[in-house]
Amino acid sequence: MPLEKMKAAWIPRFGGPEVLEIREIVRPVPSPDSVLVRVRAAGLNRADLLQRQGKYPPPPGYPAEMPGIEFAGEVAETGAQVRSWKKGQRVFGLTGGAAHAEYLAIHERLIAEIPPNLDWKQAAAVPEVFITAHDALWQQAELRRGETVLVNAVGSGVGIAAVQLARAMNARAFGVSRTPEKIEQAKQYGLADGIALRDNLDELAAAAERWTAGKGFDVFLDLVGGSYPSTVQTMMALKGRMIFIGTMAGSRYELDARYLMSKRLCLRGTVLRSRTLEEKIAVTQSFAREVLPVLANGTLRPVLDSVFSLGEIVKAHERLESNQTFGKVVIEI
């Protein structure tokens, strides 16, 4: 039996968006505990841009040439031991790479069923941002109802997902963005208030005081890094939690133990992509248990910035690289 073929985005060499190609390559074959997914749409992520630039090698087992870390599609085949999925079911999830292709083989415990109210494009905008924000905010920060959260880069995909997850928990989310328009857009998704700041964070202190009535933030979701951690440590509430998941503005933090100790702060660095299979399964299953119901009833809404076809992969990369996006860039496949 000849091996079947498929189209896939391909990185022949590291460089700008223009290096990207669409190639016809061999379709993967699912192992006994995996399913083969016919990908219908897939989100584009900063990790894909970095992989294309040669700055973010995918984990072992995923080819450096194939970007794509999230997908939505239908089950096309199931491995011999798979009992929980049937051909034709609509599924989505995260993967270590190779999702910007017509077919993807993935472990049966790393996918979740798409709620009926989401189409392919909307579903493709869910996994990366909602799984990341859910793991950071609900799981690691242990956000509780009535608490306050500060999110920077609040206009980013993860930022907006975090705002929605905070609101779904009856917590109040406050935000910072470099762009005033993104603050206003984020308010449509539940942001209680926000402030547009560029490199000077001085105005944040007065805003924090006002927003939290002097109590400080219970949770800080840091998507930016740089001077944020040292600035925000002074604005945290007693027993506050600072979660570090991004370092676009720099990774060296100057922290002061006097704040950490007197407020008994908890700081966590986190990253999803390098986790073990069993940890990724746990994250996926807790997402399915806790987040899918709130996605299905419309409380959480996927946010689409723009949609491109697989043939327009270069344009899609250019769009995300522009930093003008609000919500997800999605590729239809």
Next chain:
Amino acid sequence: MPLEKMKAAWIPRFGGPEVLEIREIVRPVPSPDSVLVRVRAAGLNRADLLQRQGKYPPPPGYPAEMPGIEFAGEVAETGAQVRSWKKGQRVFGLTGGAAHAEYLAIHERLIAEIPPNLDWKQAAAVPEVFITAHDALWQQAELRRGETVLVNAVGSGVGIAAVQLARAMNARAFGVSRTPEKIEQAKQYGLADGIALRDNLDELAAAAERWTAGKGFDVFLDLVGGSYPSTVQTMMALKGRMIFIGTMAGSRYELDARYLMSKRLCLRGTVLRSRTLEEKIAVTQSFAREVLPVLANGTLRPVLDSVFSLGEIVKAHERLESNQTFGKVVIEI
């Protein structure tokens, strides 16, 4: 009925050990939910030295003139609502201050019963170091059997308590001290291995590699601060926990999010003295539940550096201030 008197250590003005006096003052009267303890022995702590220097005001409700944050003694009187204690019972615990006196009034839920195998001096050497190390290592760091712990200032009271608590958990404790002799002494309490370092921490990396077989430390209990956090962040294991409870060498930490994120580290600052009553009760009760049995069976051993009478309070302060101590300085009262 005339108010009864008692002797107490007194700080008439801030300064060196020589300012300390023994005064005769009014004996406290227990509130309905408190007991009056006839203090028999009390540990001396760095907090007392700082309070004497005017650098560490006690929490509200405790006079600035009266040092003493831990004690062992017998119940002399019980408040009207107290049902859990009887006159004559041997108790110990932590307090916000005023423990270096013949009598101390304290909430009935903030004391625990002294195991029969400990005399007054030994019992007085327990609360501060074992409650602090237990809260940090077993509770906050969630130390598990088989894990590795790095403790700096391993010759300090809390350091040795941490070593013993790690060993009681079947974890392996490694230590740093400025003094080679303290490493050898700590080995008698279960330290797996240690290294004497002064300001240059370069040798620690090779030791960490050797001790943990390249895996890194699961827990770092930082009693020193300064350059330790930035040095040790590179030596932590995946999902390691760094607990900050001391800043003798400085409180400004330079941390790198790349370590924090790729290893998914959890950092916690902690301090006991400023906690709320209900938190202190929780800490005391969990100490009583988890630590008393291992104290009673001799697995954990209080470590006495030296014993002074209340009249020798100046000498006691001088001894602790010398930084030559190994284990606790205790005052008999």
